Amino acid sequence: xxxxxxxxxxxxxxxxxxxxxxxxxxxxxxxxxxxxxxxxxxxxxxxxxxxxxxxxxxxxxxxxxxxxxxxxxxxxxxxxxxxxxxxxxxxxxxxxxxxxxxxxxxxxxxxxxxxxxxxxxxxxxxxxxxxxxxxxxxxxxxxxxxxxxxxxxxxxxxxxxxxxxxxxxxxxxxxxxxxxxxxxxxxxxxxxxxxxxxxxxxxxxxxxxxxxxxxxxxxxxxxxxxxxxxxxxxxxxxxxxxxxxxxxxxxxxxxxxxxxxxxxxxxxxxxxxxxxxxxxxxxxxxxxxxxxxxxxxxxxxxxxxxxxxxxxxxxxxxxxxxxxxxxxxxxxxxxxxxxxxxxxxxxxxxxxxxxxxxxxxxxxxxxxxxxxxxxxxxxxxxxxxxxxxxxxxxxxxxxxxxxxxxxxxxxxxxxxxxxxxxxxxxxxxxxxxxxxxxxxxxxxxxxxxxxxxxxxxxxxxxxxxxxxxxxxxxx
Amino acid sequence: xxxxxxxxxxxxxxxxxxxxxxxxxxxxxxxxxxxxxxxxxxxxxxxxxxxxxxxxxxxxxxxxxxxxxxxxxxxxxxxxxxxxxxxxxxxxxxxxxxxxxxxxxxxxxxxxxxxxxxxxxxxxxxxxxxxxxxxxxxxxxxxxxxxxxxxxxxxxxxxxxxxxxxxxxxxxxxxxxxxxxxxxxxxxxxxxxxxxxxxxxxxxxxxxxxxxxxxxxxxxxxxxxxxxxxxxxxxxxxxxxxxxxxxxxxxxxxxxxxxxxxxxxxxxxxxxxxxxxxxxxxxxxxxxxxxxxxxxxxxxxxxxxxxxxxxxxxxxxxxxxxxxxxxxxxxxxxxxxxxxxxxxxxxxxxxxxxxxxxxxxxxxxxxxxxxxxxxxxxxxxxxxxxxxxxxxxxxxxxxxxxxxxxxxx
Numbered sequence: 001x002x003x004x005x006x007x008x009x010x011x012x013x014x015x016x017x018x019x020x021x022x023x024x025x026x027x028x029x030x031x032x033x034x035x036x037x038x039x040x041x042x043x044x045x046x047x048x049x050x051x052x053x054x055x056x057x058x059x060x061x062x063x064x065x066x067x068x069x070x071x072x073x074x075x076x077x078x079x080x081x082x083x084x085x086x087x088x089x090x091x092x093x094x095x096x097x098x099x100x101x102x103x104x105x106x107x108x109x110x111x112x113x114x115x116x117x118x119x120x121x122x123x124x125x126x127x128x129x130x131x132x133x134x135x136x137x138x139x140x141x142x143x144x145x146x147x148x149x150x151x152x153x154x155x156x157x158x159x160x161x162x163x164x165x166x167x168x169x170x171x172x173x174x175x176x177x178x179x180x181x182x183x184x185x186x187x188x189x190x191x192x193x194x195x196x197x198x199x200x201x202x203x204x205x206x207x208x209x210x211x212x213x214x215x216x217x218x219x220x221x222x223x224x225x226x227x228x229x230x231x232x233x234x235x236x237x238x239x240x241x242x243x244x245x246x247x248x249x250x251x252x253x254x255x256x257x258x259x260x261x262x263x264x265x266x267x268x269x270x271x272x273x274x275x276x277x278x279x280x281x282x283x284x285x286x287x288x289x290x291x292x293x294x295x296x297x298x299x300x301x302x303x304x305x306x307x308x309x310x311x312x313x314x315x316x317x318x319x320x321x322x323x324x325x326x327x328x329x330x331x332x333x334x335x336x337x338x339x340x341x342x343x344x345x346x347x348x349x350x351x352x353x354x355x356x357x358x359x360x361x362x363x364x365x366x367x368x369x370x371x372x373x374x375x376x377x378x379x380x381x382x383x384x385x386x387x388x389x390x391x392x393x394x395x396x397x398x399x400x401x402x403x404x405x406x407x408x409x410x411x412x413x414x415x416x417x418x419x420x421x422x423x424x425x426x427x428x429x430x431x432x433x434x435x436x437x438x439x440x441x442x443x444x445x446x447x448x449x450x451x452x453x454x455x456x457x458x459x460x461x462x463x464x465x466x467x468x469x470x471x472x473x474x475x
Numbered sequence: 476x477x478x479x480x481x482x483x484x485x486x487x488x489x490x491x492x493x494x495x496x497x498x499x500x501x502x503x504x505x506x507x508x509x510x511x512x513x514x515x516x517x518x519x520x521x522x523x524x525x526x527x528x529x530x531x532x533x534x535x536x537x538x539x540x541x542x543x544x545x546x547x548x549x550x551x552x553x554x555x556x557x558x559x560x561x562x563x564x565x566x567x568x569x570x571x572x573x574x575x576x577x578x579x580x581x582x583x584x585x586x587x588x589x590x591x592x593x594x595x596x597x598x599x600x601x602x603x604x605x606x607x608x609x610x611x612x613x614x615x616x617x618x619x620x621x622x623x624x625x626x627x628x629x630x631x632x633x634x635x636x637x638x639x640x641x642x643x644x645x646x647x648x649x650x651x652x653x654x655x656x657x658x659x660x661x662x663x664x665x666x667x668x669x670x671x672x673x674x675x676x677x678x679x680x681x682x683x684x685x686x687x688x689x690x691x692x693x694x695x696x697x698x699x700x701x702x703x704x705x706x707x708x709x710x711x712x713x714x715x716x717x718x719x720x721x722x723x724x725x726x727x728x729x730x731x732x733x734x735x736x737x738x739x740x741x742x743x744x745x746x747x748x749x750x751x752x753x754x755x756x757x758x759x760x761x762x763x764x765x766x767x768x769x770x771x772x773x774x775x776x777x778x779x780x781x782x783x784x785x786x787x788x789x790x791x792x793x794x795x796x797x798x799x800x801x802x803x804x805x806x807x808x809x810x811x812x813x814x815x816x817x818x819x820x821x822x823x824x825x826x827x828x829x830x831x832x833x834x835x836x837x838x839x840x841x842x843x844x845x846x847x848x849x850x851x852x853x854x855x856x857x858x859x860x861x862x863x864x865x866x867x868x869x870x871x872x873x874x875x876x877x878x879x880x881x882x883x884x
Contacts, residue, residue, distance in 0.1 A: 173685060174724050179692040239658060243651050245634070261633045262700040263691060265654055269628065269661065270688035273681050276665065277722075280678035285669075288677060292662075292669035299662040302655055 151201055151462040151469070158200045158218060158226075163187045166227050173274045182259050182267040186234045190250050195233055196226035198331055198359060198466060202352050203338035205451075205459035210344045212455075221282050222338040228291065229334035231275040236298050238268035243302070244389055287337045294333045301325030305391060315410070316397050320361075327367075328360025348454075355450040355463065362443035363470045368393035369436045372427055374474060387420045394439065396423060399432035437471075444471040519881040520578055523874035527584040527605050559649030560630045561656075578878070579622055579750060580615035582778065586754045586771060587611040588871035589863070593762030606871070610671050610760045617664045617680060618753040624660035625687045627653050633699050676756045682722050683752040690744035693727055701827045702741070702802045707814045708732035721752070721772065734811035735851070738804050742783045743776060751776035774862040777855045778879065784852035785882045791836070791845055799836070801827060804851055806835060809844035816842075856883055 152159065167184050174180055203222035207215045240246070241254040242261050248254055255264045272295070279291050304322040309315045335356035339349040371386050372395050386393050390413030400406045403426045409419045427433065444467040451463040587607040600608050631650050632640070640646050661684070668677050695703045730740035743751075754775035758768045787803035789795060799806070801820065810816050816838045823830030839845065856879050866872050 172724075174689055174692075175726050175728060176689060176692045178694070179689060239654055242631075243654055245647060257636060260635055260696075260698070260700050261650065262629065262631050263696075265628050265631055265657075266688045266691040269625075269657075270685060272661070273685035273688060276681035277678050277685065280674045280681060283674045285672045285674070288669045288672075288674060292665040295665045296662040299655065299658045303659070306651075306655075 149458055149462045149465050151197055151466050154458060154462050155197060155200055158223070159193055159197060162193060162196050162227060162230065163189045166231060169227070169278065170271070170274055173277075174270070178263070179267060179270060182238075182255060182263060183271050185255055185258070186237060186250070187230075188250075190252075191230075193230065194363070194470075195229040195331060195334060198356065198463075199226040199229050199334045199338055201459050201462050201466065202335040202355065203342065205454050205457055205463055206339050206342045206344055206348060206352060208457040208459060209348060209455040210342055219341055221284070221287075221341045224278055224282060225287070225291075225334055225337045225341065228275050228278050229330060231271055231278075232291070232294060232298070233330060235268045235271040235275065236302075238264060238271065240302075242268075246385070282341075284341065286340050290333045290337050290340065294330050297325040297329035301327075301329075310411075312397070312400055312407075315392065319392070319394065319397060323361055323364045324357070327364040328357045331360035331363070332356035351450050351453050355447050358443040358447035358450065359467060359470055362440045362447065362467070365394055365436055365440035365443065366471060366473060369395060369433055369440065370474070372424065372433060384420060384424050387414050387423055390414050394436040395427045395432040397432075398435040399423075399427045399430035402430045402432075440471055444468070519874070519877040520581065523581055523585055523871075523878060526870050526874050527581065527588055527607060559646060559653075560632060561627065561649050561653040579753075580619040582750065582775070582875070582878075583615040583618050583753045583757050584612065585871045585875050586774065587615075587757045587761065589866050589869055589875060590758055590761060590763060590767065590771070591867070592760075595762060608760060610673075611757045613667055613671060614676070614680075614753060614757050614760060617667050618749065620660040620664045620667075621680070621684055621687070622749060624657040624664070625684075627660070628657040629691065638698065671760070673760065676759055679721070679752050679756050679759070683749045685724070686744045686748035689724060689727070690741065693741055693744065694731075695824055697823060697825055697827045699826070702800075703820055703823060703827060703830075704802055704807050704810055704817075705731035705737060706817055707734065707810045721755070734804075734807040738802070738807050738851075739780065741802055742780055746783060747776040747779040750779040770862050770865065774859050777859040777862075781852050781855035781859060781879065781882060784848055784855060788845060788848050788852070791839055798832065801830065801835070804848040805839045805844035807844075808847040809835075809839045809842040812842050812844065813838070852883070 166187050170183050170187075171180060174183075200218060200223070203218055203226070207218070207222075237249065238255055241249065241256045242264055245256065246254045247257055255267070259267075279288050282288070301322050301324075304318060304325065307318075309318045332353050333356070336349055336353040339352040368386065371383055371393065374383060387396070392410040396406060396410065400410070406423060406426055409416075409423055412419070414420050414423055447467045447470075448464050451460060451467065454460045454463070584605075584607055588605070591606075592601075592608060596608065600610060602609055602612060605612075631653050632646050634640065634643070634646055634650065664680070664684075668680055671677075691700065693702065695705060697703060725740055725744060727740060727744075730736040751772040752775070755768045755772035758771040763771075784804055787800070787805060790797040790799035790803075791805055801823075810820070816835070819831055819835050819838065859879055860876065863872055863875055
């Protein structure tokens with residue numbers, strides 16, 4: 001059995017594909033359960049999975065990022081009040097802001113909608129991908145539809161009551177005010193409500209896609225999923241706060257500062273339990289399976305964060321998979337759930353899943369980037385927080401290429417005095433931030449590509465705009 | 476439980492046997508000290524285990540294959556030598572195993588076998604040799620995972636800012652591991668339950684998790700969240716008076732201050748709900764009528780309460796000097812009988828260490844609390860036995876009866 005474990009371990013470390021890896025792992029668990037006769041095949045699978053992830057991959061990535069440089073752009077837009085996406089120009093890039101460039105990129109992504117491979121770390125055919133991107137740049141996009149849809153304005157009615165509704169559900173599940181107070185602390189309306197927003201957008205977009213004018217309404221079950229996604233997210237935030245001993249979140253003292261840690265932990269369990277009851281009440285086996293997978297992913301992602309890997313490539317694969325599990329899985333599976341509830345075909349369900357996965361990965365990459373460039377005031381939590389927690393995120397991993405002296409720091413989790421400051425400095429001196437942004441852009445472009453496969457509607461357009469928001473947000 | 480076995484492997488080698496300090500001595504009041512082993516009890520349990528095939532080791536094998544658990548074991552090793560209560564929880568899971576933990580899944584399996592299942596269920600889904608369904612076995616595992624997860628989360632140390640502790644680093648990493656391990660078990664339960672494809676069951680078991688979380692908020696609590704009894708009041712309502720619907724939360728406030736109601740409410744949330752709902756759920760899986768399912772709930776609930784009453788009495792038995800919980804039945808009844816005793820409790824509202832446990836023990840031994848607790852246990856045992864009598868006679872039913880009888884000795 002220890003040999004089997006070793007094998008699993010190796011596969012985990014070697015392969016990089018987020019979803020592919022999950023499948024490999026699943027199938028090899030299955031094989032182990034069935035006996036050891038299929039070990040030969042197992043090795044083949046793992047070798048295949050690791051083929052694209054050698055040092056070559058990192059190089060290709062570097063190249064891609066250089067090409068991408070000229071594409072880096074931000075679209076200035078007005079500050080958003082309540083939900084807080086606003087996008088002034090960031091100063092870490094040496095590139096000038098060009099709204100047009102982004103539109104080009106978006107359009108290019110849209111025109112290459114049918115090309116499958118795009119991510120250098122995910123697919124073995126990375127060099128081909130590079131070519132695709134090079135071509136993309138030279139393509140002249142046609143005229144673009146007007147994308148001035150504001151998702152939050154579009155969904156104003158749908159989103160207005162999200163937090164109130166969640167609070168009501170929690171209220172109905174306990175008579176104890178002290179529990180209610182902790183459990184509802186983060187449902188104060190100051191969050192971005194990204195998950196409910198994307199979920200409802202997708203629900204409405206898919207409803208139109210499948211039923212055209214015949215169904216303009218959001219199904220009650222789809223609305224529930226939007227609430228559930230925010231509740232699962234919050235339950236994980238509450239537990240994260242205890243684990244990380246953080247002081248601030250969303251501009252106010254975090255739960256673990258205000259209350260007894262045992263109670264805070266239980267309040268997290270409580271939120272999860274209530275969310276789980278809501279899921280069950282949807283009475284849909286598939287949705288329950290999909291959403292329970294999210295919970296499992298979140299925990300496994302947290303476990304992955306405890307460990308680190310020896311070599312650079314393993315580390316990057318590890319990081320991507322952790323990011324999928326901790327962030328992208330929730331968004332991807334929430335939008336998948338609303339698609340399932342719309343009773344659309346499998347292909348459409350997969351489109352929505354892929355859209356959510358890419359938005360989620362892009363979102364987290366930008367989050368990791370903002371940890372280095374944004375002020376704590378804008379973020380509502382301290383910056384360089386990841387480094388202080390000993391976590392090496394994408395900017396650091398990219399910076400490693402140029403400054404190998406970061407390696408030992410990563411291995412000791414920035415524990416020695418001066419490590420955090422030094423690493424912070426090196427990241428800024430390297431191209432790690434631009435490379436991270438480029439990777440985030442790739443994911444957002446991929447999300448746009450999937451969104452373009454959905455029938456055109458205001459909600460579908462808002463999905464495209466959301467990808468832009470996610471990429472260009474400042475908090 | 477495999478987690479505890481892993482931990483125990485480490486613990487056996489290195490842990491000194493007397494690591495009790497301020498934190499460890501109070502980490503969880505429910506896993507009460509195992510008295511010198513009662514032979515009858517052990518025989519009843521091990522015979523019962525044979526009836527339903529293998530106990531719960533099936534799960535362990537799968538757990539050992541997962542890298543998360545390997546990670547936990549690594550982290551746990553770092554904690555050895557610190558005094559984080561997680562180690563005590565892990566040890567408790569192991570050494571109290573027979574008396575406390577393992578029996579939960581066992582009860583669910585025994586109830587499953589005793590009640591049988593509807594003839595419509597295809598052969599594929601049956602574990603013929605043990606006489607239970609595969610889904611029921613999975614549910615039994617879920618029950619244990621939820622219970623363990625709760626105990627592990629309860630074992631966290633409160634490190635909220637004003638509190639100063641020695642070896643803060645150890646405590647933080649201990650909390651981290653405890654929290655993640657608990658979450659891991661909980662998330663596994665989610666997945667296992669989802670696999671059963673029975674949404675009513677998912678809802679039922681989720682509400683049991685909710686109840687467990689609620690239990691930790693019943694006031695008053697000291698700074699480490701250890702529970703204390705509420706101030707006794709003369710106009711307390713009996714527990715029977717408020718509605719007990721399965722899915723709705725309990726009206727906690729109404730029960731406080733009335734010894735019997737408060738004890739029942741606290742322990743229904745803490746234990747009775749999970750065991751009751753698991754028994755109810757297993758009958759649901761077997762395709763039994765809602766009436767029988769409801770009886771299953773009552774059986775589990777009464778059994779858990781009888782069990783708790785039994786555990787509550789132990790520290791006060793002649794010759795025993797074991798520590799006891801301040802919310803145990805004998806203490807609550809003593810307070811109700813003589814409200815002046817509450818002044819002893821009030822000293823510990825910030826920190827239960829400040830309570831003079833010797834004086835409380837004396838008050839309990841002098842008062843009628845123990846006798847009333849004995850009657851309480853009898854009532855719950857009786858109620859559980861009554862449900863059993865409605866089932867057909869079989870080896871599983873006999874085993875359940877034996878367990879209840881062994882508890883009463």
